[in-house]
Amino acid sequence: MGRRHVYQLEDLGSRYEVRLSALREWHVVRIRCFSCERVGDVYPKTLKRQFAVDTRLIDLQPKFRCRRCGNSELNLWKIYRLPRDP
């Protein structure tokens, strides 16, 4: 039996106001490239290692480039809740 990776969208309020401190270990930030639609996941642990916890996600967006096409503009960031282990 394969593990299902159906993530649940987490609503932490306006994405323009969400700060790293609001992200928990059970969250994942899924970034969809506006240009080529590649999807990549970034984990809060990774972000918190590199940036201050009061950094707003909206301010991080220009720093993340798509690994396929290099685009960093208008990419869609969404926060999901990881499935709990049974």
Ligand SMILES: [Zn+2]
């Ligand atoms: Zn891309």
